[in-house]
Amino acid sequence: MDIFLQQLANGLTIGSIFALVALGYTMVYGVMKLINFAHGDMVAASAFVGLTIYTQVMGQATSLFAVIAIFFLAAAVMACVGIMLERLAYRPLREAPRLSAVVSALGASLMIQNGIMLIWGPQMRIFPELIPQVYWDINGVVISLIQVIILALSVTLMIALYLFVEKTRMGAAIRASAIDQDAARLMGINVNKVIALIFIIGSSLGAVGGLFIGLYYRGITFNMGWQYGLYAFIAAILGGIGNIPGAMLGGMMLGLFQAFIAGYVSSTWADAFTFILLILILIVRPTGLLGERVAEKV
């Protein structure tokens, strides 16, 4: 029972990180029908940007204000990178065959990943201890302050995003563009602005996810974007890609699944089990758990 509760806490923490990152994939896919392979590497880049802001800009301060400032600055930097990425690598290919954009995304991913390596070096860096190491022991289940903050902040951000997309006029524009870009354009929606907005939101959420990865795991490497990006992407697909609540559900599910595999089976087989779960779900429900049941457009 102890293992169960402990892995439940760990799984919810990893799951909320996956969910934050998965939202970036799913929103871009929803509107552009493009797998933004560079998103995982943007998440990794955010951890490194956070590290540099901490040492160079904040002078290694760990006050509450400094921590909040690091989050906002890193999110702002990554939002700018996201907009540049869309302008330079994706917008010229919007009318091109779909696979061309996929290759462009893979190219952008390689560029960002190796850009991190060229700037910060190939060795592992240690993320600063921004949040004090406080632990609570509740009947043998250890929960850290970092875990509580990650979970609370992620859930808040996800609820805010959900309300933004469902209840505001801009959210309605996003939903309309996801359903039919041409029709949205005819209704007077500036689809280019919607796409820019999506990259801003997705990249900032990914940036928060990247900082959480730094805070939670401490060690950050230039190529960790592949790993976390792939997990988050699987989470988005599990929930039904293009579907915002689906990404949240998929992320939490995948986090819990991996935590239980690590707790009860072995973490050396985590990847294999994750993909077996994905394949099984896709065989039963080809468009994910909450995905729309429509045939491919012909």
Place this chain on the structure above:
Amino acid sequence: MKNLERFGFPAFIIVMAILPNLLNSRWQAVAITFLIFTVVALSQDIILGKAGMFNMGQALFFGMGAYITAILNSQYGWPLLATIPVAILLPALFGILLSGPIIHLRGDYLLVVTIGFNIVFVQVVQNNLGGITGGPNGIFGLDSISLFGMQLTSQLSVYYFAFAVLLLTLGIMHNLEKSKVGRALHYLREDQLAAESIGINTRVYKIFAFGLGAGIAGLAGTVFATQYSAVSPEAFEFIQSVLFFSIVLVGGSSIPGILLGVFMMFVLPEIFREFATWRFFIFGFAMILAMILRPRGIWPASFGKIPKFLIKESNHGA
């Protein structure tokens, strides 16, 4: 285009046949790598370019072929050349069995599932399942090729082995283009619904393409194991699959385009060694630039003898 086929290919084959005699041993090794990776990229082209299925796990079949050769040679003492039939058939069978249940998935979902197969494969060989894959270190110390009782230990013989495999693959690609199967794959890639409505069993042809591509990649794996007399998991990581995927699309899914792509990805880095740390950064940039300037690839493939003005631009593979 016509002239290229008539003069370009024979010229290429003659040059490649003479080439190793002019190179020192380091460049011979590079040339062998070029041949092997060309074969894998061509096998990827059958699945991705010809049949239009988003497969990003080709390193799985390549690695499976290499591991089969290595295991049969080191554990059971089979001669290297005798492992070829198994190294073709088993990956082909795997290709058929794996693609069967997933072939109906939408493009992007198929892509993720094939990535998954690749990662599961690497994890299986790394964790030394069954105790025969050698774990993270892989398997080393394989024999050299023996033919009619002669031990062919020189690098030159590996080169000609790889060259023979490339010629065989080019022959298959040529026949595929001129055959009923090739036409069927072309139609189903362009428009699956139309292909079905004129009586093409798309499911069978898709699975066939997977099996054929997997078998050829397995054969390339045998050559790879022979060249290094060793195999290890990191040679078949998912990043390799990404490279093969990109080579086919950047090249434009034509044979000259793929040759060019493999040359750029695997031979140029050997020439410009001092830029090794910049390698993937430059590749990434080149991939974006190539796609923006030529969205259908550097050297787009053409099909059949239809005059250009009759072909409607289509979103191939969308």
